[in-house]
Amino acid sequence: KNQVEQSPQSLIILEGKNCTLQCNYTVSPFSNLRWYKQDTGRGPVSLTIMTFSENTKSNGRYTATLDADTKQSSLHITASQLSDSASYICVVTHQGGSYIPTFGRGTSLIVHP
Amino acid sequence: EPEVTQTPSHQVTQMGQEVILRCVPISNHLYFYWYRQILGQKVEFLVSFYNNEISEKSEIFDDQFSVERPDGSNFTLKIRSTKLEDSAMYFCASRETDAGGSPLHFGNGTRLTVT
Numbered sequence: 001k002n003q004v005e006q007s008p009q010s011l012i013i014l015e016g017k018n019c020t021l022q023c024n025y026t027v028s029p030f031s032n033l034r035w036y037k038q039d040t041g042r043g044p045v046s047l048t049i050m051t052f053s054e055n056t057k058s059n060g061r062y063t064a065t066l067d068a069d070t071k072q073s074s075l076h077i078t079a080s081q082l083s084d085s086a087s088y089i090c091v092v093t094h095q096g097g098s099y100i101p102t103f104g105r106g107t108s109l110i111v112h113p
Numbered sequence: 114e115p116e117v118t119q120t121p122s123h124q125v126t127q128m129g130q131e132v133i134l135r136c137v138p139i140s141n142h143l144y145f146y147w148y149r150q151i152l153g154q155k156v157e158f159l160v161s162f163y164n165n166e167i168s169e170k171s172e173i174f175d176d177q178f179s180v181e182r183p184d185g186s187n188f189t190l191k192i193r194s195t196k197l198e199d200s201a202m203y204f205c206a207s208r209e210t211d212a213g214g215s216p217l218h219f220g221n222g223t224r225l226t227v228t
Contacts, residue, residue, distance in 0.1 A: 031213035032213050032214055034216065041221070041222075041224075042221050042222070043117070043204050043206070043219030043220050043221050043222055044156065044204075044217075044219050045219070046216040046217070046218075049214060049216065051214070089155075089156065093213045095213065100158055100161060100169055101158075101217070103155050103156045103157070103158075104155065105154070105155040106155060
């Protein structure tokens with residue numbers, strides 16, 4: 001069964017600090033992995049996409065990594081800001097068929113001043 | 114930047130009543146989706162829609178649910194007889210193609226409260 005597990009479930013950090021969120025998946029065959037940011041009461045917004053051949057990709061202060069062998073991804077946030085407070089969702093798509101992605105439960109990040 | 118719009122933002126209804134949630138996908142997108150998110154839980158797939166028919170649906174999407182694209186712009190989700198457990202955020206999403214790399218663009222959701 002295709003599954004996506006994220007850790008930690010929640011995280012509290014001080015403004016300016018860095019943090020790393022983890023995602024493990026069992027989706028196979030793998031097509032891509034995408035990190036979404038979901039602000040409270042809003043729909044998820046795509047931050048970055050990782051395909052099989054990519055190890056690292058950056059989008060501003062967000063850096064995603066992918067290890068396709070171990071089926072793990074991480075999202076690193078540098079110099080956190082109050083606006084980074086949100087849920088970060090790992091979403092993995094398998095190849096073939098309908099491309100319906102599998103969602104993780106998300107990591108709730110709170111950045112305190 | 115074009116976006117997916119959903120109305121209403123909040124809907125309160127009594128158990129057993131019918132509700133229709135409305136969505137306007139991004140205009141050049143061809144694939145449409147409904148997801149729901151129960152408070153504190155993960156986003157769950159309900160149904161995908163392409164070329165005026167359902168492409169795939171989850172086990173959540175039972176006979177009480179239906180979708181329709183009544184005109185060239187709207188995409189609706191109908192729940193015929195709401196239950197308490199239907200209370201959730203319902204997100205509409207669209208994507209330009211069905212390719213794995215094509216991102217889902219989500220609306221800001223409709224919060225459905227069934228009393």
